[in-house]
Amino acid sequence: MSWQELAYKIDDAETLISFTLLCISFFLYRVTSTNISLAIWVLANFVMERLAEVMLDVAKTDTELIRQLWYLSFVIIDTICVWSIYLSHRKLRISFDKFSVFICFSFTTMAVIQLVRYTDRIIFETEYFAVIYKYGILSLSMAPMVLMALMLSFSIINFRHAQE
């Protein structure tokens, strides 16, 4: 199995687990800052995965077009997501919690990494940031899921302690 196939499999599992965590969190806490951000995160992950598949398909016939669109499309999605989190909080008059700030931080860092990688790979053709891109994007996309799993487990444990 190549690295790319493994990364897609991990990404698929991550989206599925995040969606399950979102359902549990929504069932427990309804509309909160964390749930809004997590919902946008899950949706963005799903869209990016499907888009990557489509782009890889198109790349078989038009490589140059996909070389231009690959990084650009992810940056656009990251930007739209941060703005939608900000606007949805303002519209619903909800305060930001630390988890939402962390999700926005992850989106922003991913957008910056995409920009740096494009400059490194296409403009300068240096390949200095290949490793940072490979592991950076994957770990940034995994981090909110791990954090959410920990937060939910702690809140369920606290809830059970409070009931005893």
Next chain:
Amino acid sequence: MDLQMTHYWTLFVMIIFVLACLIAYRQVKLSNIRSMNEARAHSLIMERSQIDRMKPSDKQIQALKSWKAKVAQYAKDYENSSEFCDKQSSIKLVVNND
């Protein structure tokens, strides 16, 4: 348009989007600081009203001392956060301690 030019155009559009992303993130961060300040100010006001309702005793004096220390810390943190936070948008707790 030649290929090199296309690369530069793509880079230009990406920079615009990354800047928009950074601006949005800054807005989120400022809103977070604001809501944290507001929550803290609210809890300090609630604590003071509880102290005022207590009967005169050593316990009340101790509680008032600790409350004053918390307000001083809040004022310090507020000044630090307002360096990069819009000054009019978060609660400035003005307290007459006497």
